Amino acid sequence: MKGYLRSDGRKGIRNLVVVAYLVECSRHVAAEIVAPMRGEGVHLIGFSGCFPNDYADRMMTSLCTHPNVGAVLLVGLGCESFDDQRLKKTIEHSGRPVERLVIQESGGTTRSIEQGRRWVRQAADKLRDDAPVDMKIDELVVATICGGSDASSGLTANPAVGRAFDRLIERGATTIFEETGELIGCEQLIASRAANDILGKQIVASIEKAARYYAVYGHGSFAPGNADGGLTTIEEKSLGAYCKSGDSTIMGIIRPSEIPPCGGLYLLDIIPDDEPRFGFPNICDNAEIGELMSCGAHLSLFTTGRGTVVGSAVAPVIKICANPDTYRRLSDDMDIDAGRILEGRGTLDEVADEIIEHIEATADGRQTASERLGHQEFILTYKSEFAPSPRCRAEDG
Amino acid sequence: MSRQKSDEQVITHPHLIRLHGNDNVAATTVNVEEGQLVEIEGREIRAADSVPTGHKMAITEIAAGEKVIKYGVPIGSATCLINPGQYVHTHNLKSDYLPTYTLDGTNRYLDSRGRTT
Numbered sequence: 388m389k390g391y392l393r394s395d396g397r398k399g400i401r402n403l404v405v406v407a408y409l410v411e412c413s414r415h416v417a418a419e420i421v422a423p424m425r426g427e428g429v430h431l432i433g434f435s436g437c438f439p440n441d442y443a444d445r446m447m448t449s450l451c452t453h454p455n456v457g458a459v460l461l462v463g464l465g466c467e468s469f470d471d472q473r474l475k476k477t478i479e480h481s482g483r484p485v486e487r488l489v490i491q492e493s494g495g496t497t498r499s500i501e502q503g504r505r506w507v508r509q510a511a512d513k514l515r516d517d518a519p520v521d522m523k524i525d526e527l528v529v530a531t532i533c534g535g536s537d538a539s540s541g542l543t544a545n546p547a548v549g550r551a552f553d554r555l556i557e558r559g560a561t562t563i564f565e566e567t568g569e570l571i572g573c574e575q576l577i578a579s580r581a582a583n584d585i586l587g588k589q590i591v592a593s594i595e596k597a598a599r600y601y602a603v604y605g606h607g608s609f610a611p612g613n614a615d616g617g618l619t620t621i622e623e624k625s626l627g628a629y630c631k632s633g634d635s636t637i638m639g640i641i642r643p644s645e646i647p648p649c650g651g652l653y654l655l656d657i658i659p660d661d662e663p664r665f666g667f668p669n670i671c672d673n674a675e676i677g678e679l680m681s682c683g684a685h686l687s688l689f690t691t692g693r694g695t696v697v698g699s700a701v702a703p704v705i706k707i708c709a710n711p712d713t714y715r716r717l718s719d720d721m722d723i724d725a726g727r728i729l730e731g732r733g734t735l736d737e738v739a740d741e742i743i744e745h746i747e748a749t750a751d752g753r754q755t756a757s758e759r760l761g762h763q764e765f766i767l768t769y770k771s772e773f774a775p776s777p778r779c780r781a782e783d784g
Numbered sequence: 785m786s787r788q789k790s791d792e793q794v795i796t797h798p799h800l801i802r803l804h805g806n807d808n809v810a811a812t813t814v815n816v817e818e819g820q821l822v823e824i825e826g827r828e829i830r831a832a833d834s835v836p837t838g839h840k841m842a843i844t845e846i847a848a849g850e851k852v853i854k855y856g857v858p859i860g861s862a863t864c865l866i867n868p869g870q871y872v873h874t875h876n877l878k879s880d881y882l883p884t885y886t887l888d889g890t891n892r893y894l895d896s897r898g899r900t901t
Contacts, residue, residue, distance in 0.1 A: 542801055617811070617837075619859065620877065620878070620880075623860070
């Protein structure tokens with residue numbers, strides 16, 4: 388595997404130019420700057436809000452200095468509250484080429500687009516000269532997420548990802564799972580996998596917090612007895628999502644924008660600690676992928692039963708289809724046919740092997756289905772700032 | 785894989801998925817009819833009940849009160865003796881997770897008797 392070495396010691400599996408809009412008012416200009424660069428490693432990210440938000444500020448900082456990012460163009464209107472100077476300095480300190488484009492100062496839409504395109508073209512050309520270095524699997528951070536789930540997700544794709552996670556961890560990689568709101572009912576089980584008792588208690592608390600948070604927004608109804616898909620108990624229902632995490636020891640809880648300190652399995656707690664504000668914690672799958680990327684995930688394993696087509700800006704998405712009928716309908720969008728297990732055409736272990744093969748090939752530069760199709764979804768919304776991560780990691784115990 | 789016997793219908797590829805080595809139930813990948821022989825990991829089990837796709841069949845004997853294991857962990861307890869090949873669902877399996885998801889305002893669950901859990 389080859390990677391691009393960054394000044395903080397991390398290595399990227401892509402060497403992208405990121406164009407970041409700092410308010411919705413500059414999104415069109417930023418998108419136009421990116422438009423002619425399709426397929427050339429130039430991605431659009433941004434934050435639409437005009438009012439300041441510490442969480443969004445930290446997320447943008449993490450993503451602009453993500454290991455897959457090699458250069459950054461910041462695009463603002465000029466009167467938004469985003470502290471673009473500070474962000475620019477941070478990116479500069481990371482050793483990445485960075486430019487700041489302020490539309491009100493650079494002559495409006497047309498001239499800003501022209502200036503931006505010139506800078507991005509030069510930056511992209513320069514990045515192509517970067518010499519990749521050797522990268523090992525223990526330098527890789529792999530995240531998992533599920534979306535568009537159905538009854539097949541918990542039988543095929545999710546447990547296969549769990550087995551792949553265990554194999555990655557054996558080889559020293561870092562893995563991240565999340566969705567504490569879908570772990571309700573198996574708190575004690577998850578806590579029993581924690582590296583120490585303090586962490587175990589913290590995991591239970593984080594899941595209780597998720598239950599409370601979702602209840603406020605009307606999504607707290609985990610009533611037992613959803614028998615339709617053959618689920619008998621709440622434990623069983625939650626396990627369908629939970630089994631993506633495999634069997635390994637949980638090394639710590641992390642928060643958005645927090646880089647796991649060492650290899651092993653981490654639980655990302657995406658629920659703010661204060662009273663619910665700003666609406667749903669994550670409004671869609673890509674908001675979750677954004678937070679996983681902010682923790683340094685090089686790529687995400689996305690399991691889906693009903694079928695999703697999305698990818699992501701910044702970090703490749705490997706889509707693992709749990710349902711064989713969905714795979715046949717959406718095969719163009721899928722990387723792995725895990726649903727074949729249901730038809731006797733493969734086993735969980737075989738699919739786990741295939742996931743590992745895809746991870747290594749993707750890290751080595753092969754395009755995933757969503758990359759090939761040009762998917763670069765990105766969304767970042769307002770959220771309460773997170774308290775510093777509790778002392779709950781393995782090395783603390 | 786085909787192991788057709790003279791007078792019995794044998795499903796000729798694995799129509800049960802055992803998700804973890806410790807599991808005592810497996811998920812069906814097709815509708816299994818009562819009396820059918822199904823195969824899991826080279827072993828044949830006769831279906832004692834009909835089991836719809838994606839639902840659970842016992843693959844070992846499970847005593848009353850014993851944990852039902854799926855994904856390698858308990859998903860609840862058997863409410864009666866369950867024999868291999870029997871359908872496992874709400875009629876013979878109950879949750880060990882008691883909270884009714886009523887919150888007492890301090891981020892604690894209350895069970896059906898109002899006790900914190």
